[in-house]
Amino acid sequence: MKIDSFKIEDWMNKYCPIAKYDLTSTCIAPLSVNNLFSFDNSREIFNTNLTYGEIQGSERLKKAIQSLYTNQKQENITVTHGAIGANQLVFLSLLEKGDEVISILPAYQQHYSIPESLGAKVKKGFLKEENNWLPDLKELEKTVSKKTKLLIFTNPNNPTGSVIPDNMLEKIVEIAKENNIWILSDEVYRGLNLYGNPYSKSIADIYDKGISTGSMSKTYSLPGLRVGWIAAREDLTDRIITHREYNTISMSILDDYFSSIALENKNAISKRNFEIMRNGVNILKNWLNSEPNVNCILPQGGTTVLIRYKKNIPSKTLCENLLKQTGTALLPGKTFDMEGYLRLGYCVNENVLKNGLLCLSDYLLNPMS
Ligand SMILES: Cc1ncc(COP(=O)(O)O)c(C=O)c1O
Numbered sequence: 001m002k003i004d005s006f007k008i009e010d011w012m013n014k015y016c017p018i019a020k021y022d023l024t025s026t027c028i029a030p031l032s033v034n035n036l037f038s039f040d041n042s043r044e045i046f047n048t049n050l051t052y053g054e055i056q057g058s059e060r061l062k063k064a065i066q067s068l069y070t071n072q073k074q075e076n077i078t079v080t081h082g083a084i085g086a087n088q089l090v091f092l093s094l095l096e097k098g099d100e101v102i103s104i105l106p107a108y109q110q111h112y113s114i115p116e117s118l119g120a121k122v123k124k125g126f127l128k129e130e131n132n133w134l135p136d137l138k139e140l141e142k143t144v145s146k147k148t149k150l151l152i153f154t155n156p157n158n159p160t161g162s163v164i165p166d167n168m169l170e171k172i173v174e175i176a177k178e179n180n181i182w183i184l185s186d187e188v189y190r191g192l193n194l195y196g197n198p199y200s201k202s203i204a205d206i207y208d209k210g211i212s213t214g215s216m217s218k219t220y221s222l223p224g225l226r227v228g229w230i231a232a233r234e235d236l237t238d239r240i241i242t243h244r245e246y247n248t249i250s251m252s253i254l255d256d257y258f259s260s261i262a263l264e265n266k267n268a269i270s271k272r273n274f275e276i277m278r279n280g281v282n283i284l285k286n287w288l289n290s291e292p293n294v295n296c297i298l299p300q301g302g303t304t305v306l307i308r309y310k311k312n313i314p315s316k317t318l319c320e321n322l323l324k325q326t327g328t329a330l331l332p333g334k335t336f337d338m339e340g341y342l343r344l345g346y347c348v349n350e351n352v353l354k355n356g357l358l359c360l361s362d363y364l365l366n367p368m369s
Helices: 005-018 032-037 061-064 082-094 110-117 139-141 165-180 234-247 253-264 266-289 313-327 350-364
Strands: 076-079 098-107 121-126 148-154 182-186 211-216 226-230 294-296 304-309 341-345
Touching: 005 313, 032 253, 061 076, 061 253, 076 082, 076 234, 082 110, 082 182, 082 211, 082 226, 082 234, 098 110, 110 121, 110 148, 139 165, 165 182, 253 266, 253 294, 266 294, 266 350, 313 341, 313 350
Parallel strands: 098 121, 098 148, 148 182, 182 211
Antiparallel strands: 076 226, 211 226, 294 304, 304 341
């Protein structure tokens, strides 16, 4: 199976290790093992034999994941290797050569490169800055057809930081229903809405053919646990489990244990994360107020924003030179098909964020192309 190289991953693997101020991260300063043990007096894990564990995930973990939804049974949940494993299992279980898919960009490259590699015909819809990075429903209505099998989007969105309002989500469901289309909503940032209810409605809760993927990495600040999940109706879940048996066996018993503890204490984790997010937004706002060389729509949720810079330089050249001159790493728009933009992760360490933004301002005053 041929597949395009994963441009964001390639970029980050090459440049993040040498950055002094790394502003590429999509995570909220991750938690430590000590942080997790502060929620766990039992220390049960020390007496646990490291077997494969419960093959499809422990009941404790599935119950904790189920609590994130309003309308899901444990039979609808598949525990996976991160959201990256979750998305891949959905594509493998659903798509065949010749299927028509709509992927809304900018997005995680998985959302179009894996369907393409499976022989699907992928139509790409683009979120636009003038729509506050929200989907254009008129355009979507024109793009879908009776041949469309799957619509894919991310909510909240990486990289733009937009959040699809629940009433717009309902309208997207209506469009999909009329055409009998599955929807995959990558909800790895769900629970991180800055305004109103932190949790948007999940697509799996409001649509019979809605598939939600999520994970411990962003909302719960535990990317090192490598636990994700899929919520989908039972007949699709059965197909997903068949594929899972070929590439997963089980999640690590350690990951399962710590993920259960974290989800059972999600309110405490969420409180800490929102402090970091709000602080990041304030720093970003202050910087934007005094920075004439960029435009940026402030985030409604998630951990990233897109910065449009007013200089005529290719984004990769800008990012390479910025890193060389100042040690600041940003993600060039070119790596996610959005030339002219930079992706900024604003939930990183406060000093890293402040210093990195100052370096970007200095660079934009006198850019070396
Ligand atoms: C939209 C999106 N989906 C999936 C993933 C993969 O996340 P995980 O660490 O859960 O595998 C990422 C990681 O950045 C992401 O941004």
